[in-house]
Amino acid sequence: MKKIIGHVLAFALALLILFALGFFLLPLAETVNKTPVPGSADWMKRLPDDFLLSDILIPGTHDSATQYVQLAWFSKCQDLSISEQLNAGCRYLDIRLGDAEKGSPYPRLTHGFTNCKSSLPGGTLTLDTVLDDCYAFLKQHPAETVLFAVKHEHGDSSVAAIQRVMQDLISKQEQSWLLTDTIPTLGEARGKLVLLRRWEDEAGLGKAAGIPFRWPDQKDREDTSLAAAREPQGGYTLWVQDRFKYDTDEKWAAFTEGLKTEREAGDVLLSFLSTNGSGAYGHPWKYARALNEKLEALRRSDLNGWIIVDFATPKLAQKIYEANF
Numbered sequence: 001m002k003k004i005i006g007h008v009l010a011f012a013l014a015l016l017i018l019f020a021l022g023f024f025l026l027p028l029a030e031t032v033n034k035t036p037v038p039g040s041a042d043w044m045k046r047l048p049d050d051f052l053l054s055d056i057l058i059p060g061t062h063d064s065a066t067q068y069v070q071l072a073w074f075s076k077c078q079d080l081s082i083s084e085q086l087n088a089g090c091r092y093l094d095i096r097l098g099d100a101e102k103g104s105p106y107p108r109l110t111h112g113f114t115n116c117k118s119s120l121p122g123g124t125l126t127l128d129t130v131l132d133d134c135y136a137f138l139k140q141h142p143a144e145t146v147l148f149a150v151k152h153e154h155g156d157s158s159v160a161a162i163q164r165v166m167q168d169l170i171s172k173q174e175q176s177w178l179l180t181d182t183i184p185t186l187g188e189a190r191g192k193l194v195l196l197r198r199w200e201d202e203a204g205l206g207k208a209a210g211i212p213f214r215w216p217d218q219k220d221r222e223d224t225s226l227a228a229a230r231e232p233q234g235g236y237t238l239w240v241q242d243r244f245k246y247d248t249d250e251k252w253a254a255f256t257e258g259l260k261t262e263r264e265a266g267d268v269l270l271s272f273l274s275t276n277g278s279g280a281y282g283h284p285w286k287y288a289r290a291l292n293e294k295l296e297a298l299r300r301s302d303l304n305g306w307i308i309v310d311f312a313t314p315k316l317a318q319k320i321y322e323a324n325f
Contacts, residue, residue, distance in 0.1 A: 027072035030285040032079045037314040040089035043321045045143030049187025054268045059320035060092025060308040061085050062274035065109035068117035075111040077284045077310045086137040089317035092147040092306050099155030110153045135176050145189035151198040160202035179208045182235045183266050218242045224250040228258035242272040248290050251275045259304045269305025284310045
């Protein structure tokens with residue numbers, strides 16, 4: 001009996017080690033080529049001031065703060081830090097917020113129920129730290145702008161409570177923000193963060209709440225031919241393709257079909273290349289490798305709107321922003 005128990009314990013230990021390798025250690029090897037592309041930190045200064053942001057091809061990142069994250073096999077979507085993304089040319093940040101941890105007044109960055117970390121090992125990444133990285137970048141590159149898209153991802157805090165915390169943070173660096181409810185020109189946005197809110201204005205802040213940027217989760221798989229959906233936002237229309245339950249071929253078809261969307265002036269086309277596939281939980285690295293390779297091979301003339309990717313690289317960001325020229 002003791003021998004059997006010993007075998008069972010050894011087997012259980014082996015499973016535990018495999019689990020740790022698969023979900024915590026292997027994602028450390030899921031890296032991208034970080035070689036800088038000259039000019040990527042300042043590419044927007046080559047564009048005229050009178051361009052609406054909606055008319056500019058803009059590279060961005062999905063779940064931007066997940067370079068270090070719990071349960072990384074499921075949750076890691078980026079290998080670049082926020083600062084590295086901005087220097088690589090990415091100008092749209094997908095910011096997912098949860099409740100503040102005990103002892104901190106600031107919302108934490110999350111992917112679903114998992115916490116984003118500041119380093120490995122390190123503490124939980126919080127909103128104030130992310131904003132400091134954005135402020136530092138804009139101070140060094142005042143011709144650029146950062147589209148800061150915020151969503152309440154997890155936790156019991158009300159949207160109004162998170163809005164008030166954000167309002168307090170913004171007030172400390174108000175000169176670094178463009179707070180509006182309409183799509184601005186690049187000239188208006190240079191040197192500033194532009195707040196895009198994926199929630200209702202529960203705090204009643206009006207223009208200070210930011211640009212409405214809301215759409216229902218696109219997790220339906222009943223019709224996998226769906227691409228960009230029309231989402232009226234009041235002053236403009238948002239066209240969004242975020243089919244995150246599609247497998248690789250379905251996702252690529254939705255992505256390329258969505259790029260063909262015809263828009264009126266001032267409308268925004270938001271195209272996510274990210275997906276977690278048709279299973280209950282996905283492995284972003286697996287899909288990003290295949291889909292990003294397809295994007296790199298796509299003709300620049302086929303690109304359109306704001307393009308949001310997993311595992312962004314300087315080369316991939318350049319592929320998108322150079323289509324403006």
